[in-house]
Amino acid sequence: MRVAIVENTRITHHGQVGVALHEQAARIDLFKPWTDGTLPDLGAHDALIVFGGEQSAQDDALHPYLPALADLMAKTAAMDIAVLGICLGAQVFARGLGATNKIGTAPEFGWCDVSVLSQAANDPVLQSLPQDFPIFQWHSDTFTLPPETVHLARSETAAVQCFRTGRAGYGMQFHFEAHRAMVADWAREFPDLIERVQPGWAKAQPTLANTRGALADQHGLNIARAWVNLI
Secondary structure (H helix, E strand, C coil): CEEEEECCCCCCCCHHHHHHHHHCCCEEEEECHHHHCCCCCCCCCCEEEECCCCCCCCCCCCCCCHHHHHHHHHHHHHCCCEEEEECHHHHHHHHHCCCCEECCCCCEEEEEEEEECHHHHHCCCCCCCCCEEEEEEEECCEECCCCCCEEEEECCCCCCCEEEECCCEEEECCECCCCHHHHHHHHHHCHHHHHHHCCCHHHHHHHHHHHHHHHHHHHHHHHHHHHHCCC
16 A cells, blocks of 8 residues: 655654554655645545644644645545544644634643544444543644534543544544654653643653553554554
8 A cells, every 4th residue: 555644743753653554564655745845646645644743724824735735635535545634634634624723722731531422333443442541632723523524532622532534534633643652752852842731741751651651552553553454
């Protein structure tokens, strides 16, 4: 399989998604439009993955490629090609599908609880998850449920944590790709920012990693493998 990955920031880990892709011997074409504006051609790949970034999904002035990326994600999913948007990627995907982005209204950080909804019981990606599960979050924006999509998961802070459009188009607000090694690297790379977002979290991180982080790793890899199986 040939997969297009769009990165939106300087430091992007593929994490559990990368593990699942490499298990299937995926060939990856990497795009960094925040540097040059280049995006994949519509329909040129077997799947499209869009990762997170620090910008908002409506930050067109600084990142003029965002409207085109939103349109690309929506059109790709409409072609029955697997699409995955994570965090900012989910927010951009939702924009492309006609949702409203809500900026700065839903801050979440750390291993937070997410709940699956009844519609997830038969969903090929989320059906194996428990009713409530810990998963890593780092965002302040959210979005409304896009029209004609299936609402699959929520949290107390952000009502739309996951949606599906068509067969294999998924927007996931939570960072299921973020395993513990990836989170530890974020902690090393962005200590001052994390302290502002969640004071004292760095001291608690090792303990949380061994408890909630270990569970999140299991759930994240299961999600990644299940989605890759839809490609």
